[in-house]
Amino acid sequence: MSERIEADYLIETAYALDAAAEAMAGEQSSGTFVPVPGETPELKARAAAVVERIEDLGPVAAASLPGAGKPDGAHRLAQVTLSWPLANTGPSLPNLMATVAGNLFELKFFSGIRLLDIRLPDAFASTYAGPAFGVAGTRRLSGVEGRPLIGTIVKPSVGFTPDETADLVRTLCDAGIDFIKDDELQADGPSCPFADRAQAVMHVVNDHAERTGKKVMYAFNLTGEVEEMRERHDLVRDLGGTCVMASLNGVGLVGMTALRRHAELPIHAHRNGWGALSRHPLLGFSYVAWSKFWRLAGADHMHVNGIANKFCEPDESVIASARSCLTPMFEDKPCVAMPVFSSGQSAKQAPATWAALGSTDLIFAAGGGIMGHPQGPAAGVASLREAWEAAMSGAALEDYARSRPALAAAIGARA
Amino acid sequence: MSERIEADYLIETAYALDAAAEAMAGEQSSGTFVPVPGETPELKARAAAVVERIEDLGPVAAASLPGAGKPDGAHRLAQVTLSWPLANTGPSLPNLMATVAGNLFELKFFSGIRLLDIRLPDAFASTYAGPAFGVAGTRRLSGVEGRPLIGTIVKPSVGFTPDETADLVRTLCDAGIDFIKDDELQADGPSCPFADRAQAVMHVVNDHAERTGKKVMYAFNLTGEVEEMRERHDLVRDLGGTCVMASLNGVGLVGMTALRRHAELPIHAHRNGWGALSRHPLLGFSYVAWSKFWRLAGADHMHVNGIANKFCEPDESVIASARSCLTPMFEDKPCVAMPVFSSGQSAKQAPATWAALGSTDLIFAAGGGIMGHPQGPAAGVASLREAWEAAMSGAALEDYARSRPALAAAIGARA
Numbered sequence: 001m002s003e004r005i006e007a008d009y010l011i012e013t014a015y016a017l018d019a020a021a022e023a024m025a026g027e028q029s030s031g032t033f034v035p036v037p038g039e040t041p042e043l044k045a046r047a048a049a050v051v052e053r054i055e056d057l058g059p060v061a062a063a064s065l066p067g068a069g070k071p072d073g074a075h076r077l078a079q080v081t082l083s084w085p086l087a088n089t090g091p092s093l094p095n096l097m098a099t100v101a102g103n104l105f106e107l108k109f110f111s112g113i114r115l116l117d118i119r120l121p122d123a124f125a126s127t128y129a130g131p132a133f134g135v136a137g138t139r140r141l142s143g144v145e146g147r148p149l150i151g152t153i154v155k156p157s158v159g160f161t162p163d164e165t166a167d168l169v170r171t172l173c174d175a176g177i178d179f180i181k182d183d184e185l186q187a188d189g190p191s192c193p194f195a196d197r198a199q200a201v202m203h204v205v206n207d208h209a210e211r212t213g214k215k216v217m218y219a220f221n222l223t224g225e226v227e228e229m230r231e232r233h234d235l236v237r238d239l240g241g242t243c244v245m246a247s248l249n250g251v252g253l254v255g256m257t258a259l260r261r262h263a264e265l266p267i268h269a270h271r272n273g274w275g276a277l278s279r280h281p282l283l284g285f286s287y288v289a290w291s292k293f294w295r296l297a298g299a300d301h302m303h304v305n306g307i308a309n310k311f312c313e314p315d316e317s318v319i320a321s322a323r324s325c326l327t328p329m330f331e332d333k334p335c336v337a338m339p340v341f342s343s344g345q346s347a348k349q350a351p352a353t354w355a356a357l358g359s360t361d362l363i364f365a366a367g368g369g370i371m372g373h374p375q376g377p378a379a380g381v382a383s384l385r386e387a388w389e390a391a392m393s394g395a396a397l398e399d400y401a402r403s404r405p406a407l408a409a410a411i412g413a414r415a
Numbered sequence: 416m417s418e419r420i421e422a423d424y425l426i427e428t429a430y431a432l433d434a435a436a437e438a439m440a441g442e443q444s445s446g447t448f449v450p451v452p453g454e455t456p457e458l459k460a461r462a463a464a465v466v467e468r469i470e471d472l473g474p475v476a477a478a479s480l481p482g483a484g485k486p487d488g489a490h491r492l493a494q495v496t497l498s499w500p501l502a503n504t505g506p507s508l509p510n511l512m513a514t515v516a517g518n519l520f521e522l523k524f525f526s527g528i529r530l531l532d533i534r535l536p537d538a539f540a541s542t543y544a545g546p547a548f549g550v551a552g553t554r555r556l557s558g559v560e561g562r563p564l565i566g567t568i569v570k571p572s573v574g575f576t577p578d579e580t581a582d583l584v585r586t587l588c589d590a591g592i593d594f595i596k597d598d599e600l601q602a603d604g605p606s607c608p609f610a611d612r613a614q615a616v617m618h619v620v621n622d623h624a625e626r627t628g629k630k631v632m633y634a635f636n637l638t639g640e641v642e643e644m645r646e647r648h649d650l651v652r653d654l655g656g657t658c659v660m661a662s663l664n665g666v667g668l669v670g671m672t673a674l675r676r677h678a679e680l681p682i683h684a685h686r687n688g689w690g691a692l693s694r695h696p697l698l699g700f701s702y703v704a705w706s707k708f709w710r711l712a713g714a715d716h717m718h719v720n721g722i723a724n725k726f727c728e729p730d731e732s733v734i735a736s737a738r739s740c741l742t743p744m745f746e747d748k749p750c751v752a753m754p755v756f757s758s759g760q761s762a763k764q765a766p767a768t769w770a771a772l773g774s775t776d777l778i779f780a781a782g783g784g785i786m787g788h789p790q791g792p793a794a795g796v797a798s799l800r801e802a803w804e805a806a807m808s809g810a811a812l813e814d815y816a817r818s819r820p821a822l823a824a825a826i827g828a829r830a
Contacts, residue, residue, distance in 0.1 A: 029600065030571040036786045038583060039571045046606060047574030065694055067727025087606040088573050094638050094665030098599045098687050101664075105690025106726035156445040156454045158503050159462030168453060184513045185444065191461060191502040223509050226641060226673045249516075250509030252667005258641045272513050275520025276699040277691055279480055283698070284691040311521035312482025371451045 004083040006052065006119040007100040007289070011080055012064055012112030012282055014073025017054050020109045021080045025049035027104055029084060047088055053081040063111035064282040075111055091123035093253050093293055101285065112282025115289045124296060125333040128257070131300040133266035135326075135338050135361045138300060141242040141266065142217040144178050147392070149217070150384045151179030151365035153342065158185040162192055166200035173208040173216050175370065175377035176385075179363055182221035184247050184272045194222065194232050202239035219245035219268035219301075226258045237264055243301075248294055249273035260298025268340070269299035279312065287321040295325070295335040301363060302337040307352050310344035319356040326359055338363055345369055347387035347397065347410035354391035364388070374409050383410035419498040421467065421534040422515040422704070426495055427479055427527030427697055429488025432469050435524045436495045440464035442519050444499060462503055468496040478526035479697040490526055506538040508668050508708055516700065527697025530704045539711060540748040543672070546715040548681035550741075550753050550776045553715060556657040556681065557632040559593050562807070564632070565799045566594030566780035568757065573600040577607055581615035588623040588631050590785065590792035591800075594778055597636035599662050599687045609637065609647050617654035624655075634660040634683035634716075641673045652679055658716075663709055664688035675713025683755070684714035694727065702736040710740070710750040716778060717752040722767050725759035734771040741774060753778060760784055762802035762812065762825035769806035779803070789824050798825035 013020040025031065029049035032039055057077035064075075082100075089095040101115050131137075139145055152172060154165055172180055188194035198220055209215040222232035222244045229251070233244050245268035246259060260267060277284040291302055304321040305313050321339065328334030339362045341353060346369030353364070366384060373380030386407040390400035401408040408414060428435040440446065444464035447454055472492035479490075497515075504510040516530050546552075554560055567587060569580055587595055603609035613635055624630040637647035637659045644666070648659050660683035661674060675682060692699040706717055719736040720728050736754070743749030754777045756768060761784030768779070781799060788795030801822040805815035816823040823829060 030574040032570045032572070032782065036570050036783070038575060038579065043571060043574040047571070065727075066696060067694065067729075069727075085606075088600065088604045089602070090604050092602065092639055094640075094662060094667075094670070095600075095602045095604075097665040098602075098638065098662045098685075101691060102599060102662075102687035103690070103726070105688065105694055106720075106728065108725070108727050155447050155451050156458060156462070157447070159445040159458040160453060164453065184517060185503065185510075187504070187507065187510045187513075189503045189505050189510075191500075223513065224507055225509075225669055229669075247509060247513045247517075250512040250667075251669040252509075252665075253670070254640055254644075254666040254673070255509070255669025256667075258669070258673070270513075272517035273520065275518070276516060279482065279520055280695045280698055281481060283695055305521075310523070311518070312480075312484075312523050313521065314482075367447065368451070 003086045003121050005086060005096065005100070005121065006081060006083045008116040009080045009082070010077065010112065010114045010116055010282065011110055012060060012075055012077050013110050014063070014068060014070035014075045015109050017056060017076065017078050018051070021051040021054050023107055023109045024080065024104050025051050025082050027107060028082070028099055028102060029088065047085065049082050049084045051080065052083050055079045065111050067108065068111035069108035079116070086121045086123060091121070091127040093128065093257065093297060097253065097293065105283070114282055114284055114286060116286045117289050118292055122330060125330040128296045129260050129298050130296055130333050130335040131298055131337055132263065133300045134336050138217070138266055138338050142178050143214060146360065147385065147388050148360050148362045148364040149178040150381055151181065151363045152177055152370050153181050153365060153367050154183055154186070155367050155371065157183035158189065160192060162196040162200040165192065165197055166204045169201050169218065170204045171377055173204060176381045177216055177370070179217045179219070179365070181219035181245055181268060181365070184221060184270045187221045187223040188228070194220070195235055198235055198239055198241065202241055206240050215242060217242045219243040221245045223247045223250050226255060229255070229259050230262050233259070233263055233265065241265065243268055245270055247272055253293060253297055256294060256297040256299070266300035267298055268301040269294055269303065271303045287317070288324040291321065291325060292329060295329060295337045299337050301340050304339045304341060306341040306343050306345040307349045307356070308344065322357055322362065326361060340365060347383045347407055350384070350387035351391040351397060354388065360388070360392065369410065373406070375406060379406035379409065382406035418501045418536050420501060420511065420515065420536065421496060421498045423531040424495045424497070425492065425527065425529045425531055425697065426525055427475060427490055427492050428525050429478070429483060429485035429490045430524050432471060432491065432493050433466070436466040436469050438522055438524045439495065439519050440466050440497050442522060443497070443514055443517060444503065462500065464497050464499045466495065467498050470494045480526050482523065483526035484523035494531070501536045501538060506536070506542040508543065508672065508712060512668065512708065520698070529697055529699055529701065531701045532704050533707055537745060540745040543711045544675050544713050545711055545748050545750040546713055546752055547678065548715045549751050553632070553681055553753050557593050558629060561775065562800065562803050563775050563777045563779040564593040565796055566596065566778045567592055567785050568596050568780060568782050569598055569601070570782050570786065572598035573604065575607060577611040577615040580607065580612050581619045584616050584633065585619045586792055588619060591796045592631055592785070594632045594780070596634035596660055596683060596780070599636060599685045602636045602638040603643070609635070610650055613650055613654055613656065617656055621655050630657060632657045634658040636660045638662045638665050641670060644670070644674050645677050648674070648678055648680065656680065658683055660685055662687055668708060668712055671709060671712040671714070678713070681715035682713055683716040684709055684718065686718045702732070703739040706736065706740060707744060710744060710752045714752050716755050719754045719756060721756040721758050721760040722764045722771070723759065737772055737777065741776060755780060762798045762822055765799070765802035766806040766812060769803065775803070775807065784825065788821070790821060794821035794824065797821040
């Protein structure tokens, strides 16, 4: 990798493509709208962003976003790649954000602008820790090999007391679950204080582990200020817990890096709020670009939604996200994060997920698919494991379900 | 203020308005898509979000965002207010973010969803510091009373060495400037290390202060990891500096709070990246809502763009943002932040800015309007002061410019 930072964008503009691309490059480096004396050729050679590539993707019918300078002009789509010298920012994630995803979203040149991908010099890999556990560490701590971790979320999302949470965890442990996470709405609310919940839950998890040898991985949502996160992490570690969770858009890059530098447990990264950054296809970020910031900062697990999910994201976008999490960022520091499939997931989605991803290195989290299974939570967990066995062996779910009542009930077939 | 958190949203939906509002409330509190045993009436009474108000704003022609569940249905706009018990999250900004601006952006119920405003219980005011300096502290440190601070940005944005930056600062100090800021692209890049720049710049600022009695406020961009920001802050303070700056979307809420808890200087908050969160009018955040998070976290100065700016934002949005920064958030902790007008600002915008805002409690920052003034930077600064004198006295710029050559040149009139 060179000493330049590269970023790919999807743009929509009524201006000439080269002029629009140069406007981006100028705004995000040494360019000035009004020429100033200091903007010398030497300075430009040192600091200017370079337009590396422009690919014209053809005309569009109308402007996608308001505020463009030529709203009635003929708009075109294009993919543009810019590069910057590393010397402008150094290997700093918060400053990289200002450089590749700063003021440019507000430029009048564009009626659409979205960051698609970033490629970073190795200096970033030596500055940031990346995930400490990733796939291998998560498998080691959870004792699950050769298949996805079967997971679930504490539901209702918020409102349980610590003891009620622990009661649900007992049910889930008895059902054979591999992974449980707090909801992102529950961190340290007065109705369910973090410390009380951690103690109550870990009592159950540890008791189950002593009896069965299986330590269920519970991701405790420690989202909070830096010192709060550190204290909560230490409590979980001291109680024998094996995972912590943080809301990325709440803690921010600097909060995430501070957590990672302190953490001795895997960090389960929740993307709530992601829709604001991504839902318009011509604004904000692709997950591929955005998740690279968090993977480098240290996320071990990254939420990617799920196939046939309850939200608005198409399946191909979900799979692209999951694939990118499993694709190395640097040769010597892959920063591979375990993708977390969730949102309306059940046994039915296992074959399509396996077919599209070709990997079992994921957490497959279901809520209603487990707690709502007609034969109870143990059958819910069993149905998910069986669905993945079927998928991995190439058997049709209906065939595999013939001798497996839990799977049969989950897919509405006859066992 | 009650013990409930309130949030207002603009929504667009093809579903019944009450069903859509209930879906938001459910997703962001104790609701579950598949009913689970624990969702009892007692738990709902304790934790459920409540739909407080729905105002139907009428039909729209077509769906604004993709991914909605009924793309071909008849879509309506509405304003919806939800409330949550404080006991769900406690007074925690990162967890508030997950609650009021979390998964709901991805709900299929909506073809448009934007957070318009938030109202918080007093517990937030006692937990977070808010701005330590605000308007009064900024005026005290800069010695500017009764008019806006006249400011500028180091341009070119990035590429200057520390000595070249200091040379420009000398020119600007001699020109009579009140306030200078680093560009958001320049924090601690190898080509212009923070410590070297701070030393070179403060040498000039201190020398100018000794000679003239005027200490120019320079906002040093210390955006970085928590420890880096603390070290850089301490260096600026030790050198006699009076302001630091951070990129909000780079450092995040937790980084900002960590900086504020350490800081002894005003924090100049840069909003670069804001366009990704706001540019589509039916997605993301209004500035009024978003800025409240940062004001409470401790921002003393908040960027609001400017009238007739070079970006895509309409003037009425700019003024609404600035007004909100000057509107108290809590009775005992107003969290008033000084709005920073910038982007293509010159003498010409002073009258409209004064007329719309009715306050001089702002930083009025111009780049080309100062360095590009035909009579030089001192005339550029003078023209901005004169334009504000004219505006505040009710004189037309052209009349006021008759005896003032700097202003005359700035507005293209004859002195």
